[in-house]
Amino acid sequence: xxxxxxxxxxxxxxxxxxxxxxxxxxxxxxxxxxxxxxxxxxxxxxxxxxxxxxxxxxxxxxxxxxxxxxxxxxxxxxxxxxxxxxxxxxxxxxxxxxxxxxxxxxxxxxxxxxxxxxxxxxxxxxxxxxxxxxxxxxxxxxxxxxxxxxxxxxxxxxxxxxxxxxxxxxxxxxxxxxxxxxxxxxxxxxxxxxxxxxxxxxxxxxxxxxxxxxxxxxxxxxxxxxxxxxxxxxxxxxxxxxxxxxxxxxxxxxxxxxxxxxxxxxxxxxxxxxxxxxxxxxxxxxxxxxxxxxxxxxxxxxxxxxxxxx
Ligand code: GLU
Numbered sequence: 001x002x003x004x005x006x007x008x009x010x011x012x013x014x015x016x017x018x019x020x021x022x023x024x025x026x027x028x029x030x031x032x033x034x035x036x037x038x039x040x041x042x043x044x045x046x047x048x049x050x051x052x053x054x055x056x057x058x059x060x061x062x063x064x065x066x067x068x069x070x071x072x073x074x075x076x077x078x079x080x081x082x083x084x085x086x087x088x089x090x091x092x093x094x095x096x097x098x099x100x101x102x103x104x105x106x107x108x109x110x111x112x113x114x115x116x117x118x119x120x121x122x123x124x125x126x127x128x129x130x131x132x133x134x135x136x137x138x139x140x141x142x143x144x145x146x147x148x149x150x151x152x153x154x155x156x157x158x159x160x161x162x163x164x165x166x167x168x169x170x171x172x173x174x175x176x177x178x179x180x181x182x183x184x185x186x187x188x189x190x191x192x193x194x195x196x197x198x199x200x201x202x203x204x205x206x207x208x209x210x211x212x213x214x215x216x217x218x219x220x221x222x223x224x225x226x227x228x229x230x231x232x233x234x235x236x237x238x239x240x241x242x243x244x245x246x247x248x249x250x251x252x253x254x255x256x257x258x259x260x261x262x263x264x265x266x267x268x269x270x271x272x273x274x275x276x277x278x279x280x281x282x283x284x285x286x287x288x289x290x291x292x293x294x295x296x297x298x299x300x301x302x303x304x305x306x307x308x309x310x
Contacts, residue, residue, distance in 0.1 A: 003206060005035045005038070006205050007028045007037060007039050007040070008028065008073075008203070009024075009025045010210070011044065011059050012045065012050075013043050013056035013059055014251065016055065016251070017257065018251060018253060020240060020250075022271065022275060023278070023279070025063060026279075027238050028207075039071055041077070041081060042073055042082075042203065043056045045083055046083045046195055048084065048189070056075070062258040062262075065262065065268050066272060067289050086198075089198055090198055093194065093197075093228060094184060096228060097227060097228070101154075102227065103151050103153060105132065105135075105143075106152045107135075107147050107149050108131055108150075113128065121179070129179075132149075133152075152180040152181065153180055154180055155180055155181070158175070159171060162235070165234055165235060167215060170218070181193045192217075193217060196217075197228065197230065200233055206231075207236070211237065211238060212237045212238060213248065215237040238279075243310055246308070268289075272290050274309075278303075279303060279307075280302050
């Protein structure tokens with residue numbers, strides 16, 4: 001029996017959606033819809049300092065404006081589709097990992113972590129040195145008197161390989177190339193790596209389409225899925241949209257956010273046409289609706305390299 005595809009939009013409501021976020025949502029939507037699948041909307045608002053409910057509402061409005069609908073979740077689905085309301089679940093799964101002896105407290109400061117000698121992961125962040133891995137219970141108690149620790153997972157020293165639907169085969173040595181990820185920050189906020197694994201599994205997501213910047217997080221997520229007894233979704237890591245200076249589009253590129261784009265009077269069909277042309281789905285940049293792209297969608301047409309949009 002063929003399994004129905006369940007994809008998702010997983011935006012972080014820390015600002016207005018920009019063209020890069022719209023690109024991820026469009027491709028996640030097309031991939032699911034072209035296979036007759038479903039889409040879930042989950043607001044990834046774990047970080048209370050950065051995320052706001054108004055931004056989540058605006059994201060929903062912008063998705064609707066773009067013609068991208070969803071079958072489950074978002075504000076219609078209730079609090080369960082906001083990560084900020086799912087802390088108890090993350091706590092429970094963290095406990096499962098802890099019972100397996102995989103969790104340890106880390107007292108390192110930001111400065112410790114950025115020590116110049118540390119090797120770096122593919123995305124440029126330092127691989128954790130493992131400095132707190134071997135602390136004795138006594139040392140842990142001593143340090144906890146002056147500093148609240150983060151919690152890290154102890155990855156095994158082994159190879160992990162997988163095939164990304166767009167980028168192809170990927171292989172890493174978990175301990176050497178990725179290191180031990182933080183699963184709960186020192187301020188008590190659960191980390192993205194844990195939350196995304198728990199949520200994708202509990203929400204039945206079996207296809208993840210997201211920016212190539214998250215390819216380096218995938219080995220951790222695959223390993224956590226194994227440890228928690230979850231099945232692996234299929235992953236497709238799509239190119240990033242870059243601004244003219246070669247930097248990844250971000251919330252700082254104000255003119256690329258949907259608020260500015262909509263205020264300039266551009267139609268949603270023009271925005272979708274631009275994104276579809278950038279992706280390699282249509283040969284000429286012309287207005288098109290998201291729904292009109294469904295029959296044209298094919299992963300084999302998609303560009304793998306990052307795309308400059310201005
Ligand atoms: N919330 C993340 C973001 O907006 C996406 C996470 C994911 O797709 O796994 O960048």
